[in-house]
Structures are given as structure tokens and as C-alpha cells.
Amino acid sequence: MSDALNYLVKARPEAMGHYFAFLKDCGKQLDPKTRALISLITKVHAQTERGFRQYLGRALREGCTPAEVLDALLMAFPALGLAKIVWAVDIILAMGLPAFQPAALGAAGEWHDVLATKGFKAGETRRVECDGRGLFVHRHGKGWRVFDSRCPHQTTDIPHLALEGATLTCPKHQWAFDIRTGACIRIGDKALTQWECKVVKGRLMARW
Numbered sequence: 001m002s003d004a005l006n007y008l009v010k011a012r013p014e015a016m017g018h019y020f021a022f023l024k025d026c027g028k029q030l031d032p033k034t035r036a037l038i039s040l041i042t043k044v045h046a047q048t049e050r051g052f053r054q055y056l057g058r059a060l061r062e063g064c065t066p067a068e069v070l071d072a073l074l075m076a077f078p079a080l081g082l083a084k085i086v087w088a089v090d091i092i093l094a095m096g097l098p099a100f101q102p103a104a105l106g107a108a109g110e111w112h113d114v115l116a117t118k119g120f121k122a123g124e125t126r127r128v129e130c131d132g133r134g135l136f137v138h139r140h141g142k143g144w145r146v147f148d149s150r151c152p153h154q155t156t157d158i159p160h161l162a163l164e165g166a167t168l169t170c171p172k173h174q175w176a177f178d179i180r181t182g183a184c185i186r187i188g189d190k191a192l193t194q195w196e197c198k199v200v201k202g203r204l205m206a207r208w
């Protein structure tokens with residue numbers, strides 16, 4: 001909520017209480033995903049960045065997929081216009097959410113040069129930065145796995161310190177992952193986002 005709304009809630013609690021009750025009542029016939037998407041579009045229309053970030057998180061928590069969020073934005077084109085849609089997509093990109101990357105949406109994505117494979121031992125895991133994304137790279141035997149460092153729960157950027165043996169524990173709500181597979185092994189229910197990878201002339205490449 002904005003500072004101004006916070007202020008009004010404190011300064012005029014009764015009037016603002018009616019306002020919030022009105023908003024709550026308006027959406028009670030809608031399912032949570034539809035309600036979340038409509039709220040999200042209102043934030044794009046008003047161009048309130050903090051509200052947009054907050055409502056995007058809420059929409060994803062309610063089960064909206066990134067493809068549904070993009071569809072909602074595009075469907076609102078007649079009301080929003082292209083400039084506001086681009087404004088919203090710029091914020092989504094700045095948030096670095098793995099689920100919105102083209103490769104995660106089923107598009108081709110782009111190959112990125114991650115690191116030199118020489119000296120990287122089997123069983124080893126490293127956290128690296130590559131073209132603006134944090135990655136956990138794990139080598140198993142002759143194979144490789146590349147995971148996004150953003151937590152699949154609420155996109156916390158997980159640091160290297162969170163890795164203990166083969167277990168990566170997100171510091172925010174303690175979801176734990178097996179870094180050898182990306183599977184969630186404690187508390188949560190979603191795996192780390194894994195990017196396709198390949199070795200080309202001694203360089204590990206990943207696509208997102």
C-alpha cells in the first residue's frame with residue numbers, strides 16, 4: 001500500500017474502512033486468480049510501480065501463470081495502450097523472475113556463455129553471475145545442471161552461503177532444494193528453475 005493510503009487509513013479510519021470493504025465486496029463473485037489479474041491491471045493503469053510489484057507477486061501466489069499475466073496485459077491493450085504495457089513488462093524484466101524468461105515460457109530463449117569447464121570437478125557446485133542472472137552450476141559425472149538462483153517460492157535471490165553439502169536452503173522461508181536435481185526436499189513444493197545447458201569447446205552454455 002502507498003504511503004498516502006497508509007496515512008489516510010490512520011487519519012480517516014472509518015472512511016477508508018468503507019473504501020476497503022467496498023473493494024473487497026466488489027470482487028467476491030470472482031475466483032481468486034481473476035480477482036488478482038484485474039487488480040494487477042488496475043495497477044498498470046494507474047502506473048504505480050510498488051503496487052504493480054506487490055500485485056504481481058499476489059497474482060503468482062494465487063496460481064496465475066506468467067503466460068496468464070502476459071495475456072491479461074495484452075487483453076487490456078484497448079484500455080491501457082502499448083506504452084503502459086511496455087512499462088509493466090519493463091518492471092517484470094527488472095524483477096528478474098525466471099518464470100517470465102522466454103525459455104521458461106516455451107520460447108527459444110538465448111544461449112549464454114556461463115563458464116570454462118576446465119577445473120570444474122564432478123560433484124562440485126558453484127554460484128556464478130551471468131548476463132544479469134544468478135546461477136547455481138552443478139557438475140554430476142560428465143553431465144551439468146544449471147539452476148536459476150531465484151527461489152521458486154517468492155523469487156529471493158539465494159546466495160552461495162545458503163549451500164551446505166548438496167542442500168540449498170533459501171534464507172527467506174527455508175525451502176530446501178537438492179542441488180544435484182533441483183528438487184524441493186523440505187517445506188515447499190516447487191523445484192528450482194533449471195536452464196537447458198550444453199558444453200561447446202570447453203565453455204558451458206545455458207539457455208534462458
Ligand code: FES
Nearest residue numbers: 151153154170173
Ligand atoms: S522466497 Fe524462498 S522460501 Fe520463500
